[in-house]
Amino acid sequence: MTRADQPRKIKQAFESTSLRIPLADIEPTRVIPESTRKSAKYAQIAASIREVGIIEPPAVVRVPGKVERYRLLDGHIRIDVLKARGDPDVVCLVATDDEAITYNKRISRMAIIQEHKMILKALEKGVSEERLARALNVNLSSIRNKRRLLDGICDEVAKLLQDRMVPINTFQELKKLRPMRQMEVAETMMAMNKFSWPYAQSLVAATPQHQLVSQQRKSIRGLSDDQLEHMEREATNIDREFRMIEQSYGVDHLDLVLAMGYLARLTESVRVVHHLARHHPELLAEFQRIVQFRDAA
Template sequence: MSRANRWRKIKLAFEPTSLRIPLGEIELLRTMPESTRKSPKYGQIAASIREVGIIEPPVVVRVAGEAERYRLLDGHIRIDVLKARGDDDVVCLVATDDEAITYNKRISRMAIVQEHKMILKALEKGVSEERLARALNVNISSIRSKRRLLDGICDEVAKLLQDRMVPLNTFREMKKLRPMRQIEVAETMMAMNRFSWTYAKSLVAATPQHLLTSEKRKAVRGLSDEQIEHMEREATNIDREFRMIEQSYGMDHLDLVLATGYLARLTENVRVVHHLARHHPELLAEFQRIVQLREAA
């Protein structure tokens, strides 16, 4: 198949140009609950529209058989805010298919490190902290905290966590650690897929004194000095075992993939299956179970 033919088979998700559509011509898929209007998310979107206008256009699809009617697929809060403001129309993206989905489910939410970089860029362009706070509908102290997010965080950790949804307080805990320990903690959180403040706090509590930035350890409520020392020893042992497992994981995983692939080929061979069913039914059942687990993974 030629490249031109391949391109002809690709269907655009949206019409090539956006349209300015009167709000009265847009059908809503649902009504806006009063509880949603009182939510922080609604307030944030309303503040953003008030300060900088519509950044992400709503998504509509044409109603079949009605040339001037559109059905809203994404952007119910934005449309509701515009109606409350008294706006008459809005620029929309026009989808080519009504997939009856929520487009926001396909959007990756912004990680806090990316939000930090966005705030720095805005400040560099002359946007004031006060205007940013109004646009995001947050307290100005929140803008300042996110602006200073990576102060005291080593570059390696910033790169490791740049796409992860990490709470602000987790970074505050990690600032208590020296750079090498920060990297170890970041790698541990990624391996466990746990980035909560409480988990970071437990890792900091289990950190030996010489890996802390402060010369004096802050007392941990509910734990004695002996318990903290025990936690440090256990954390060191766990970290050592984790490193050993991490080193062999790749080879073990490859062996497992090859073994399950071989079992899948065996169970596809009729003669082999008949032989196992007659002489080793327990092995056949186990092989088939392993293959089913592989296919379900």
């Protein structure tokens, strides 16, 4: 086996074990302003820590040249709350990269599916729904809705949307669809980078009746049955065209890049520019516009 054939080792983002670290040994990388301490978000985090403790450990990195000193990468509000409470220490994840900006690129903020998993994890540990509602400063119905978030959602869609900021009402719309149609709608939302509830409603409204979970006839306020059928036909045509474009996108994009590169080389030639300016000025203007667009992109 040559060196090129040998598998490459992937550097771990965190050390294999978490550490309980004294708060005095953790150096924040930013100051929490007083306005943040008075915000609803700060109060929610403080209530959560009071009721159920730290669910997501802060992330730190070892400070080079300083024994048992750590720089805080993520979790400044949590650390600030613990200090205000008088807690002596906290369990932390220890990152292997000493650049906070790199670490922040690796983590994803709390998407609703991640919040759903966090709630299930807390419930498994014996935390009641009522206590969670108090901790997160939300209604009990909100906790229950998020607990049941993925009921009726196929595993493929859940995996596809797990890191996306998707409104809870969008999942309610997806639950009206059969699994295959759920996948199609989720892929469409991903391609368009659009996950809003109204957009999901429009995709459900354009779904043929046989792809719905319920066999009851769809009823959309302000639309007649004929208009709904027309929407279904148009949606089918658009979906077919979208799939065709998706299949040829890679080749078309490569052709476009090569063509723009060729035009850029042409417009760099003084002789070519003089010839076009004299005999085909409209083509020269168009070529230059295309090259400028490429450079701007």
